[in-house]
Amino acid sequence: MTVTEQRTAPERRDDPSHPQHVDVLIVGAGVSGIGAAHHLQERFPEKSFLLLDAQDDRGGTWWTHRYPGVRSDSDLFTYGYRFKPWRGPSIAAGEEILNYLDEVIAEDDLASRIRYQHRVTAASWSSEDRRWTVQVTRVDTGEDLRFTTDFLWMCQGYYNHAQPYQPRWEGMDRFEGQVLHPQQWPDDLDLTGKRVVVIGSGSTAATLIPAIAQQAAHVTMLQRSPSYFLAPPLTHELAVTLRQLEIPEEWTHEILRRAYTAQFNELARLAHEAPDELHAFLMESMKPLLPEDFDVDKHFTPRYRPWQQRIAIVPEGDLFAALREGKASIVTDTIETFTEKGIRVSSGEELEADVVVTATGFNLSVLGDVAFTVDGAAVDFTERVTWRGLMISGVPNMAYVFGYFRHSWTLRVDLVSDLVIRLMETMQLKDATMVVPTLRDEDAGMQLRPWSDPEDFNAGYVMRSQHVLFKQGDREPWTHMLEHGAEMEILPKADLEDGSLLYR
Structure with a gap:
């Protein structure tokens, strides 16, 4: 182990009386979280980080979904990461995708940074301390733990794994x-x-x-x-x-x-x-x-x-x-x-x-159903607006990954990770310890639109959840759910100093 690895690899300690602190805390060890960890480690090898996942192994939906024939509904050349060649058939079984993720975990030496059976239940931001305090429950023991972090990266996906959508019919x-x-x-x-x-x-x-x-x-x-x-x-x-x-x-x-x-x-x-x-x-x-x-x-x-x-x-x-x-x-x-x-x-x-x-679908989980507070005030996401589909207005030092519904999910994991890394670089250059998406004067009175426009995308699981989801605006950077063809041009050029991000 190198000196840098010794300094940045978080000590494995689950002590409820002593919160463990890392520079970046990633929630989720599925496709999104593993991808985010790769990009973070590649650009900021000196930063400490952990991945927390409620399941007892990696993969997210590829771990929890075990019905016969489970496979990708996207080609693996785009569902696979940009940085990791896919060597199998275009459409792959769930087990093949797990093997692919295992290779990334091994190549990036991520195993020591993942804590399984750690369910995040609450996250509280303190502007005075410039950090998040994250409440975690050990699924296997029921023990309550705390972690603190400078930056929270939500990569938990959008499934409610425990409660699928199950209609009731007469009889x-x-x-x-x-x-x-x-x-x-x-x-x-x-x-x-x-x-x-x-x-x-x-x-x-x-x-x-x-x-x-x-x-x-x-x-x-x-x-x-x-x-x-x-x-x-x-x-x-x-x-x-x-x-x-x-x-x-x-x-x-x-x-x-x-x-x-x-x-x-x-x-x-x-x-x-x-x-x-x-x-x-x-x-x-x-x-x-x-x-x-x-x-x-x-x-x-x-x-x-x-x-x-x-x-x-x-x-x-x-x-x-x-x-x-x-x-x-x-x-x-x-x-x-x-x-x-x-x-x-x-x-x-x-x-x-x-x-x-x-096979009636699933229920959407809004940011893992984690209870968020900012400076003691509960965050009602239905009153918030997305910033480019990866941050939330008024919520500091927090990014989330939400992939594409119609293109491969992972295409957006790479794009979002690039932008989050660029945001961290901008904070470093500005010597900023806090960044928060903030509506500008010119955004006053902006028309708020539903999370998903039914004329654009109207799958049942989305329509059932509109009432609990955050909104989008009628202009950049407060829009999301764009096509990949547009975002592959827009996100790499996104202006991080247009006044919509407040650095402190």
């Missing part, structure tokens, strides 16, 4: 089979020969159904309304070609990263400029993969235009293959009631089932 109590949510999948569940109904039409359902259709007697996708699907190859043909030519993996990673980014930027452009054209393309691309005489208009025409929700990826069209083979079917209808033997839908049809899987 559920009299159903004689098993009802479960993918987020709480039991390890010992055997579906061999079982009749399964999967409620939902999104990415989770599309991933789960092909995986369980091979063992179940039959799987029915029961959807109230359809989603858009895209069926790319498991591995991009360009990646296959480059690897056959023994092109260095670093080059392959960058080339494919640019190719996929350009592809999704084009999807975004078409969605805004020619939605009918994009709709027709998506419909026509599915038809050859579906059974003959399949009612595409009924089962695959969403109520929303393309890009208002995420386009679900079904690599090699595996969902459609299960439909062609008769191992799966789709019913588009609403639930009237559960019965003893299954579900009766509004048409009167009864879908018999031994197991019902409610």
